[in-house]
Amino acid sequence: xxxxxxxxxxxxxxxxxxxxxxxxxxxxxxxxxxxxxxxxxxxxxxxxxxxxxxxxxxxxxxxxxxxxxxxxxxxxxxxxxxxxxxxxxxxxxxxxxxxxxxxxxxxxxxxxxxxxxxxxxxxxxxxxxxxxxxxxxxxxxxxxxxxxxxxxxxxxxxxxxxxxxxxxxxxxxxxxxxxxxxxxxxxxxxxxxxxxxxxxxxxxxxxxxxxxxxxxxxxxxxxxxxxxxxxxxxxxxxxxxxxxxxxxxxxxxxxxxxxxxxxxxxxxxxxxxxxxxxxxxxxxxxxxxxxxxxxxxxxxxxxxxxxxxxxxxxxxxxxxxxxxxxxxxxxxxxxxxxxxxxxxxxxxxxxxxxxxxxxxxxxxxxxxxxxxxxxxxxxxxxxx
Numbered sequence: 001x002x003x004x005x006x007x008x009x010x011x012x013x014x015x016x017x018x019x020x021x022x023x024x025x026x027x028x029x030x031x032x033x034x035x036x037x038x039x040x041x042x043x044x045x046x047x048x049x050x051x052x053x054x055x056x057x058x059x060x061x062x063x064x065x066x067x068x069x070x071x072x073x074x075x076x077x078x079x080x081x082x083x084x085x086x087x088x089x090x091x092x093x094x095x096x097x098x099x100x101x102x103x104x105x106x107x108x109x110x111x112x113x114x115x116x117x118x119x120x121x122x123x124x125x126x127x128x129x130x131x132x133x134x135x136x137x138x139x140x141x142x143x144x145x146x147x148x149x150x151x152x153x154x155x156x157x158x159x160x161x162x163x164x165x166x167x168x169x170x171x172x173x174x175x176x177x178x179x180x181x182x183x184x185x186x187x188x189x190x191x192x193x194x195x196x197x198x199x200x201x202x203x204x205x206x207x208x209x210x211x212x213x214x215x216x217x218x219x220x221x222x223x224x225x226x227x228x229x230x231x232x233x234x235x236x237x238x239x240x241x242x243x244x245x246x247x248x249x250x251x252x253x254x255x256x257x258x259x260x261x262x263x264x265x266x267x268x269x270x271x272x273x274x275x276x277x278x279x280x281x282x283x284x285x286x287x288x289x290x291x292x293x294x295x296x297x298x299x300x301x302x303x304x305x306x307x308x309x310x311x312x313x314x315x316x317x318x319x320x321x322x323x324x325x326x327x328x329x330x331x332x333x334x335x336x337x338x339x340x341x342x343x344x345x346x347x348x349x350x351x352x353x354x355x356x357x358x359x360x361x362x363x364x365x366x367x368x369x370x371x372x373x374x375x376x377x378x379x380x381x382x383x384x
Contacts, residue, residue, distance in 0.1 A: 007037075007291065008040070008041040008042075008043065008289045009042050009289065009291045009293065010043045010286060010291075010292045011029045011042060011044045011045065011292075011294075012046075012285075012292060012312045013025035013047065013294055013295050013308075014048055014049065014294075014296040014307070014309065015052070015056075015297070016296065016297040017052065017053075017297050019297065019359075019362055020362055020369075022046035022048060022057050022060070023044065023046045023057075025295070025365075025366075025369055026045065028367075028370045028373075029044075030042040030044050031370045031374075032371065032372065032375075032377065033374070035374045036377035036381060043289070045061055045280065045282065045285045047276055047277065047280070047311075048272070048308060049195070049197070049276065049306065049307055050136040050138065051139065051195075051272060052093065052138075052139070054091065054093055054136045054195065055082065055083055055092070055093055057276060058084055058086060058091045059084035059085075059086060061280035062280055063086065064086030064087070064089075065085055066083070066084055067082065067083060067085055068080050069081055069120065069121055069124040071121055071124075072097070073102045073117055074102055074113035074114055074115075074117070075113065076114065079097075081096040081097040081121060088129060088131050088132055089133070090125035090128075090132070091279075092118070092121050093135075093136045093138075094136060094139070094140060094254060094257065095136070095139040095140065097121050098113075098115045098116075098118045098140055098142055098149075098254075100139055100141040103141045108216055109216075109217045109218075110144075110213055110216040110217060110218050110222070110226060111170040111218070111222055111225075111226070112167070112170065113143070113144070113169070113216070114142060114144055115142045115146055116151060117148075118146075118149040118152075118257070119148065119149035119152025119153050120152045122149070122153060123152055123184065126186045126190065130190075131189050131190050132190070132193075133191070133192045134276075134279050135267075136194075136195040137194055137195065137253055137254040137257050137258060137261075138195070138253075140212075140216075140255050141255075142168075142169065143169035143208060143209055143213055143216060143226050143255035144171070145169075145229075145230050145256030145259055146254075146256055146258075147172060147260070148168075149257065150264055151167075153183060153187060154180075154182040154184045155180060155183055155264065156179035156180075157175045157178060158175070158176065159175065159176060160176050170229070172229040172230060173228065173229035173232050173233075175232070177236070177240070178240050187265065193270055194269050194275075195271070195275045195276070196250040196269040196270065197271055198252070198253050199250055200250070200251075200253065201246060201247045201249070201251055202231075202234055202259045203227050203231045203234065203246055203252070206252075207230065207252045208226075208227075208252035208253070209223050209226035209227040209230060210227060211252070212252075212255065213227075213255075216255070230259075231246070233256075234246035237263055242263050243263070245262055245263045246259065248262060249269075250262075253269075273306060273310070274311060276308075276311075277312070277315060282315055283315060283319070286321060291380075292312065292322070293323075293324050293326055293373060294308070294316075294325060294326075296308055296327060296328070297328040297329070298328055299325050299326075299329070299346055299348075300334045301333070301334040303325075303338060304338065304341040313341065313342050314342075323342065323344060324344055324345050324347070325345070325346040325347070326346075326348075326349060326369065326372055326373060326376075327347070328350075329348050329350065330346060330348035345376075347376065349365070349368035349369050350368060351371070
């Protein structure tokens with residue numbers, strides 16, 4: 001372990017969900033470093049894994065801006081949804097327009113819900129001059145194979161009578177033809193990178209409907225009907241000249257939105273944290289660093305499985321930099337696994353037993369992060 005003196009420390013945390021944003025965690029950690037070692041250079045880099053907090057992280061790290069568009073939510077209501085713009089790049093969380101939290105539990109029904117609002121966000125960004133897109137597709141309320149999103153971009157889906165089909169997963173089975181004559185011409189200039197951390201195919205027992213449909217409100221009979229609809233749609237796409245991508249890993253993500261992105265928009269699917277770290281140029285922040293702090297709300301056995309701290313660890317270790325993990329809580333059984341993954345050490349921030357509500361209070365959580373990091377640095381300084 002390198003000691004801390006006039007060194008550079010990078011503070012790259014995911015958000016502590018329900019408590020602190022990525023930037024707030026990093027800033028609290030930086031205050032802790034400065035208390036223990038005032039001469040140390042600190043660099044706060046907000047990061048995320050393609051899910052909640054991705055827009056804020058990328059915009060914060062690249063000096064972009066947050067904009068708002070009026071879009072359609074999964075049930076057809078008009079809402080305001082935010083996304084980020086940095087240069088000619090739009091950063092969109094699909095959940096802002098088509099996410100499950102937007103639908104009350106008693107109204108969750110993937111037979112009816114639509115991804116149209118996600119397409120409206122893309123269209124709005126295109127109209128603002130964006131041609132590169134970073135899109136997180138976690139947390140969807142839909143199972144419409146992305147047809148709603150595509151319809152907002154000018155694609156038309158026709159039934160046997162040549163009429164346009166409607167919105168929702170239940171309408172997908174009616175599609176027999178794809179009409180591309182009204183597609184936005186700007187799409188030919190656009191490049192889409194999609195954060196996708198699942199490998200589920202579009203259909204089958206491990207497909208979108210079976211694995212994710214029930215949490216969106218589908219009962220067993222609806223799951224089978226939705227799966228059949230997606231299978232039929234994939235066949236229509238293949239017959240119309242497209243590739244059969246229904247088995248492509250990740251095509252089943254977000255109710256088939258992954259399929260829509262790769263089959264219609266030529267998107268690249270990437271692990272979420274890699275998409276974010278590449279987008280912000282994370283490696284350049286690591287140059288000259290002697291230590292990196294990272295973490296999330298809970299460090300546990302899932303942390304090494306594609307979570308933000310694991311991505312930060314991988315990039316830092318590639319440059320020979322030690323990494324310390326700091327979490328809102330720490331699963332004791334996972335300590336050995338985390339150390340074997342490559343963390344130099346891992347720490348929880350809780351100083352004493354407290355209720356969850358108290359631990360999640362932003363002022364309490366920030367103070368706990370600051371104090372924990374300060375004490376770690378003081379301990380390292382003993383070696384000097």
